[in-house]
Amino acid sequence: MKKGVMRPGHIQLRVLDMDEALAHYRDLIGLIEVDRDDQGRVYLKGWTEVDKFSVVLREADQPGMDFVGFKVLNNQTLEQLQGELVDFGCKVEDIAAGELKGCGRRVRFDSPTGHMFEVYAEKEQTGKWGIAPQNPEAFPLDLKGMKATRFDHCLLYGGDLDGTLKLFSEVLGFDLAEQVVDENGVRVAQFLTISTKAHDIAFIKHPEDGKFHHASFLLETWEDVLRAADLISITDTSLDIGPTRHGLTHGKTIYFFDPSGNRSEVFCGGDYHYPDHEPVTWTADQLGKAIFYHDRQLNERFLTALT
């Protein structure tokens, strides 16, 4: 049941070196730098996103993810969700409007897999970048690198998948769109959606809580994914795997690392989900094919290289 959560709205990532990170997220992936703050954080977004920012980079001595934020319909929804998060047993923290520039009040909460999330109702809407709101052209002419259109989703690793599924489905209104189930019937991967996308956020079972696997950015076409692969080679960027297709979600994809070791994905296409759809299930004995549909074989690094 929908609870008024609209979409993944922002992700804050920790990087070891801001200049190197900007060469990756801004110049290679092609996000637009929109602002900086007095903490030294840099704000970016994909050019199609109407809100002011979706990616926040913070320099720190440990790479990884600080939090993911979801935008909700309005302040009444925010109030309602705050109460339900407390009732669910989350540690809930109120973050004042303006702590992130241009963002309204945020309600931050923890989760059974050890990740921090936020919901918020208001963020400055600056419109799609580089095109007019009326009679918009197809795209702006001066995009860089991979020309990523938006921050799309992220994949997180942690232990208590059932607990986080309960939180996301019962409190936040997400649906389980796809899953991997092992031979004992235990769910070891879950792809959750709040829209018709195959995933707005995903989790994989892992002994250590609170780990970050990747942030994903949407491209338009398979040709764009192949061109992204060329750019990864041209810039001598650390490649993980691809270009390939996933069995899970059937997205066409390539994975690579930012200069601090946080994994990035750019992808296109994939499955869709409506609330009356049964979850798509892959069995763990087919995990290789589920993750890399062409090679049908997992590389160890994809499971263990995390920040």
Next chain:
Amino acid sequence: MTTDPASPYRIEVRNRHSEFLAQPGKTLLVAMELAASQAIAVGCRGGGCGMCKIRVLAGEYDRKRMSCAHISEQEQAAGFALACRVLPRSDLVIESDHFVEGL
């Protein structure tokens, strides 16, 4: 020990009974990949994931910033490092396979 910056450094990986030649100016991990060696596990290549954690037993090297989740200050002092952030300045003797999953 080799100190001429133009000639490659000899990297002995003691626990793997293996060695490779590292081109100067490359990080230890990238140099290993260029030498088609597999003596160190390759992860993110950016100092974040810890998979290429090694211990340097002998030799001179510089380090770029590494995730403190994988290399504490005490460990740095004891010669532990992430190979993707190590720039050799001489021949090195190292021990690979210090990454422990789930820590």
